[in-house]
Amino acid sequence: MTGVTVPDLVPLPVLLPLLGAALTLAFRRSPRLQRGVSISVLAAVVAVAGVLVWQTDVNGPQVLWLGAWQEPLGISLVADRLSSLMLLVSGIVTLLVLVFAIGQGQAESEEEGESQTPLTIFHPTYLVLAAGVSNAFLAGDLFNLFVGFEILLFSSYVLLTLGGSAARIHAGTTYVVVSLLSSALFLVGIAAVYAATGTVNLAQLAIRIGDLSPAVALVLQLSLLTAFGIKAAIFPMSAWLPDSYPTAPAPVTAVFAGLLTKVGVYAIIRVQTLLFPESPLQGLLMWAALLTMVVGILGAVSQSGLKRILSFTLVSHIGYMVFGIALATEAGTAGAIFYVAHHITIQTALFLITGLVERLAGTTSLDRLGGLAVASPVLATLFFVSAMNLSGIPPLSGFLAKVGLLDAGIAVGTPLAWLLVVGGIVTSLLTLYALAKVWSQAFWRSPADAPRAGEPLAGVVAHRAGSVLVAAPPRTLPRTMLAATATMTAVGLMITVVAGPLYAFTQRAAADLTSRDPYVTSVLPEGVRR
Template sequence: MNPSALVPLPVLIPTIAAAATLIAGRRPRLQRGITVVSLAAVLAVCCALVYFADRDGTIAVQVGGWGPTEPGMGPLGITLVLDRLSALMLVVSAAVLLAVVFYAIGQGIRDGDGRQPVSIFLPTYLVLSAGVCTAFLAGDLFNLFVGFEVLLAASFVLLTIGASAERVRAGIAYVMVSMVSSLIFLIGIALIYAATGTLNLAEIAVRLDDVPAGTRSALFAVLLVAFGIKAAVFPLSSWLPDSYPTAPAPVTAVFAGLLTKVGVYAIIRAHSLLFPGGALDDVLLIAAFLTMVVGVLGAMAQSDIKRLLSFTLVSHIGYMVFGIALSSELGMSGAVYYVAHHIIVQTTLFLVVGLIERQAGASTLQRLGGLAAASPLLALIFFVPALNLGGIPPFSGFIGKVALLEAGAQDGSVLAWLLVGGGVVTSLLTLYVMARVWTKAFWRERADAPEGEMSAASPSALVDDTEDVVFTERDDVGRMPVGMLIPTGALLAVGIALTVFAGPMFGYSERAAVEVLDRGQYLTAVLGDGSGAR
């Protein structure tokens, strides 16, 4: 099999499926079937791509055959690039996207009434999937920008489904911030094109070597601001806790798990491929420290579990930026492994919150209690990922953090040691926050909750499982559909697999880190000097 033929499929399959589901909007069962089959196919293709990327190294595909006209020259058309890092991001993202759409179907998302049209959910979700895959495969800055814009358009629709006042307000704030980020990114693209005369990442990497150091640092700073907003790096992260918690549980889960990681991926590419040398590493280390500490302190102040998890999401972005900024193989290995771990665990926890709302009618700690006795299974599927997020051994969160802390200790600089201390404190405070949720929501009696009697009337837009009608109040408290439990359990199993198979997984992360830090393979594959072109 020619692996080059598979590379465009993670983008093409969901794009075609989105059109098909839009046409089948009046046939919900067909619409759901197309979505599930297409995302399952994407997952299968991505698993094959991981194998080929690990076996063959970097694979570049010139769309339409518009490749380099001569060795050393950049391609004339669109380039898609697959390496171990992008393959890992694709397969983890595909697994999450498939699990979340199963969860959404289990929750009952289908055609609504005139007040809350939700038949657009699945087509938009598939467009979001195509945008995520486009960003991970983009071999030039403009197509990376296109991937981000596809994400923005689809995420705005998903964020405001139901058109409640709260969701529209959050959606407007989200779009405004995203548009500012996109504008800054577009300015950065224009400046880089003015400095290098190309937008192909490999050609930019080569030509930037001839650009003065001060100009390179300025260009990098512009891209870091754009990507930092998308990745929710402090002080560019204040938009996230106000935007994500208002959306339906499946939307919040996929946003929390994936969208910020697209920004982290873009930072890795810019840092390692375009601007190696560590010119702004100290700035990134400071930003990583503040992201960790401010995020976890914000989480400690929250009483709503969704907002609490949104703040922990921000804080743990700091670990990834920490590993990137160290510019070492161990640091990058830890960052790559931690990205995969965090996508799975954070998505799982947000799906569990959806189950908590279904079981108890609320996600606010003042209204929760007694869930461990009422549903031991729900308690278990919260307890395991909560420990994993807190970094308790032997879970994958502990493994990733140990690698990052060891990399910081090996660096030995003052800032690195500050990050080591900040990482330890953040991990302990994350564990405290998770323990607080467990104690209040699961362990104490419901009668001891200050507002426990109000839970059953908690407003939440859901779609009933038997009628195509959207309710605005919880009338099915206590029922957790199997269709919601199975995908949540599947992601829980994937998180445990990251622990059980930590050796092979971290070995893959090490190979991905070496490949990312060694620009030669990427440049050879794209610029086509003979050995790397595929």
């Protein structure tokens, strides 16, 4: 057979962004060429991911072994239903956030004579981030997964500190210290896994882990879950996130909120279903899910800044995903996968909207905001739709995702599962309360009613607009930024439209994960399955 086969497409979501990063670095003197290369590369990644979604659903997992080593000693890249869906959603998010960032950079250039976002650094670093995300989703062994995480760490630190302000450097330092700690724990876990089993290939581990004593397997599982739990911001390892994300530029915060914690969640799904299907830690995971939901949403309710409210809701809703994983059932896993896809799009849209709010009003503090519904009805509509979706208002995808998880919890029927069901309902109601507070204060009330409307912002020249002192001059919303945000919101709504086929897809993905056979038999030749 000649031509390009489907397995040949598997490495492209990693290779294309890396090639694009090299090209954008070479074109550092031409922002227009950088923009063209970046958009083209990420659009190609979305197209490849779409093909892989279809192929994995029809033909099963697609595997490509790299290097000249005899299987299973080489590096395997594996696209199955789960990883291909994550590739597609992450590709759409990175593409739309890039368009938003380009619009922001162009608007700042026109207004101030120069961009505050160093495009020479931004484009190659952003593409490297996209490559790291793809590599983590496709990794067929623990060490390659570690490499994906390290690519994310390197590029995310650069993006987090763009602009070089003291607040960004401080937040970036906290983020890097926490990330290095989780990476060190992950590396120790990999070494322990290899010492116990003689391999780090996930398919081989699925076979060999069962031969270990329960105590050794438990230690390995705890080491991996701790490392992934930090990256996924699961309570009590989530305190770093609300302090790290709000200081970053709007597009960086959006892509971080949408994707980076979900890579950790993906790793937990993969490890729990493939390596530890009969886990003794289900109860521990259930308690972690409950505390993540409740503590996170209580933090959101207590905040007065839009960015911090959304950061705490991000932590809280990670708990829903861990809820589905902890149930260790096919229905729970399907609900978790659907919730991940839903939450990536909605959380990204909300942070993009927050970036537009900050541009329009000069602040995201609820004490200084008001009248945004009058100032920009389009922005108000986008926020309202995304907020209702995140809160789980029917018939939106957030409601469908939560119903799927709650049904799975009720089916398990244990007291702890019922407690999680109640916790999920309470968290959803408190999410609605927190976002309704944002709506009523930032969008609905008049600016004159804001308690600190007359206080000038630090470092910002204040101008008088009528009887209210505002951070001004208020800036218009560039069409490119608004279009990217509207499209991201529409993608969230599209998940509602295609919820039936998508949920059926996630159920098939969950069936593959719980059975483990499709993954193992696709990766390993029959003669090397020990």
